[in-house]
Amino acid sequence: MFTHSAAYYDLIYDWKDYASETTKIRSLLEGAGSLLDVACGTGQHHRYLKQDFAVTGLDILPEFIEIARAKNPECVYHVGDMQNFDLGQQFDAVTCLFSSIGYLDSLDALAHTLQCLARHLKPGGGLIIEPWLTPDAWVSGRNLSTTVSQTMHKEVCRMSVGQIENEGGELPVSVQQFGYLIGSVEGIEHFSETHRMSLFSQDQMLAAFHQAGFDCVYSDEGLTNRGLYLGRLKA
Ligand SMILES: C[S@@+](CC[C@H](N)C(=O)[O-])C[C@H]1O[C@@H](n2cnc3c(N)ncnc32)[C@H](O)[C@@H]1O
Structure with a gap:
């Protein structure tokens, strides 16, 4: 994955408009106070999200978490695998952005991840996933x-x-x-x-959301051109 390139990630993606992406995320998560961002990378979204949310970030690569922590000392960070982690806490909202979900290598991994994210959400909480390509x-x-x-x-x-x-x-x-x-x-x-x-299909993504206890819609109008899944954990 990004093991060798972690130190260059922010430079390679310097064209990405994290500020305007977070404006959209904020409007989708109105009313939420606590936010868990899984597969958060170098914490670029958190530079803006931390103004409105108590942000916790999780990523599988310790190199990324180190960069994110230095950038956002106000946020809480954990190294972990989004398929199976336990922070012992529930959040108002969870995000998984910039196609990170595509790194899961099977439908079982997708199902386990959505179940794990559901366990970290309060009833009625929102889950936003920005997918990879279909x-x-x-x-x-x-x-x-x-x-x-x-x-x-x-x-x-x-x-x-x-x-x-x-x-x-x-x-x-x-x-x-x-x-x-x-x-x-x-x-x-x-x-x-x-x-x-x-390359998960829309049907596979929606089925995984539903099996994990979410109501979910897919929106073409995403942060970039990849669309968004907007899930709400059933109360
Ligand atoms: C394209 S980057 C996106 C990073 C960040 N969300 C952003 O928008 O810049 C994909 C991220 O997914 C993380 N990742 C991949 N598989 C993971 C897993 N199983 N658990 C947690 N993080 C994972 C990678 O380490 C990397 O930070």
Whole structure:
């Protein structure tokens, strides 16, 4: 996953408008006070969400949690796997953003995750999931891309190429190879990562929400162009 690239995550995604995304999240979670953000990465959303919510973040990568903590000392952070964690606390709302849900590798993992998130919500609490692509939305042949970002002292180039596995099967998977070049006056470092992400269908997502005790709708009008699942835990 992001093991090698964690330190460059914020630079690579410097085009992402976290401020306007959080404005939308805030409007969807009106009335909530406490918020758990799972798969929170480097805590970029929290820079804005912490103005209105008591924010707790959880991520599987300790490197990300360290960055998030340094950025947002007011927030509470935990290293954990969203499929199975126990914070011994219930929140008014839970979020799982920027397609992090796609890193789950099976329908069972999706079911366990939604059940785990339900246990961390108060009755009537809201769950927002920003999904990865559905199988229909994956367009073969358009999966080569390059991003270049720079600071005063470093330049980062990431090239990615994606393929689909198990196309037409119950759960197709996108497999993206990321190649990184990190340049500075000291020299050029290069490394690569593989990101495997499940292409859950809308029916599979909605079924997992319902099985975990949520009413849920899918909204095309998301934070970006990936849509949103808006769930409410039945009281
Ligand atoms: C694309 S990043 C999104 C990070 C952040 N939500 C954002 O919007 O910038 C995906 C995140 O999912 C996390 N992740 C993947 N699998 C996970 C799991 N099983 N439990 C918790 N976090 C996970 C990764 O470590 C990474 O931080």
